[in-house]
Amino acid sequence: MDRRKFFSVTSAGAAAVAAANIGGTRAEAAAPAKMAGGVCASASLPPLKARLGHQFGALTDRSAAWVARYGVDAVCTSPKVADPTRLYPTADEMKAMLDIADKHKVKVELVDSVLLTSSLIDKEKNPAIMLGQSPQRDRDIEAFQNHIRTCAATGIRTLKYNMSILGVVRLDEVPGRGDTMYNRWNYKEAAAKNPPLTRAGEVGEDAFWERINYFLERVVPVAAENKVRIACHPQDPGMPPQGYRGIHNVLGTIDGLKKFIALHENPYHGLNFCQGTVSENLYHPNDEIGDVIRYFGSRKKIFNVHFRNIRGHRDDFVAEMFPDEGDVDFVKVLKVYREVGYEELLMPDHAPKVIGVDAEWGSNENFAFEFGYIRGLIQAEKHLI
Secondary structure: OOHHHHHHHHHHHHHHHHHHHHHOOHHHHHOOOEOHHHOEOOOOOOOOOOEEEEEEEEOOHHHHHHHHHOOOOEEEEEOOOOOOOOOOOOHHHHHHHHHHHHHOOOOEEEEEOOOOOOOOHHHOOOOHHHHOOOOHHHHHHHHHHHHHHHHHHHOOOEEEEEOOOOOOOOOEEEEOOOOEEEEEEEHHHHHHOOOOOOOOOOEOHHHHHHHHHHHHHHHHHHHHHHOOEEEEEOOOOOOOOOOEOOEOOOOOOHHHHHHHHHOOOOOOEEEEEEHHHHHHOOOOHHHHHHHHHHHHHHOOOEEEEEOOOOEEEOOEEEEOOOOOOOOOOHHHHHHHHHHOOOOOEEEOOOOOEEOOOOOOOOOHHHHHHHHHHHHHHHHHHHHOO
């Protein structure tokens, strides 16, 4: 969606409200606009309840004050774990995080797992679950179960995690808007370089599903017992069946994600729905993404959304760009989230890099732009009933 279209949408919403308040009653102002023939464009849809969110590492006074400045409704963050050998936070460490949040009037709704991050397996300090290495994976799964319990003890609704071996795979960088750089992926170019196997070796479809199933059958019952949702991020990006570096990315297709949520089906088992990653797994993202959202959203399996755009399609795309310049029409998809009754967070994700700026805070002004863009879309959609 380009900026002209965005301002057209927001201006239309503001004009409609202003005209109704000037020329009629409050009830008339609240009434839905009608199309030709007297049929309301979206009268059957529920009100939009999606909210603005953000994610980052450990919560500090600095990061809490920063998101509070921009009116972010809620965040995904992490407590500081004092003992690096303990793979879950204690309830006291969770409470210390929440004390910082309360100080800055920031709401924490999700936390990241200490385990099962989005890193390449060769760099992962605790790889046993994804490598299928017992008995260490059983000890690590127990730590994940304990993290679920500390979430329950401190009122955190959702624990976010990844089930990835390759991490977030990209090919190179290309110049973006202004002084920014965007990441790019092209499967044929990457595969032609014949990169070596990871320490995981060859992991085919059956082996990968065994590891996923082994994990889920041990953690989903604990999540249900404690009423804490566990939200898995899709594998980024999808790969062809022959895989990449010997790995078959089974959670890098829509069919794979459908199979995933059906395994040990439970209301507390679902997805951290990265719209950018899912778009990367489609051949026609703008045409197909709506039906994908409908499938998972209607089943209440979308626990959080990374609201990210791409340019391109499966196996060949430019990622990590600003949301207003990608191929996916954000106005259209926002209506789909409204249609399925999505009530959770829309988070900007992978803001473009700025070369030569501090790595930790260099992209924060780009996130600030994305906060305003997403907030504007949400507010405009609420008025255009």
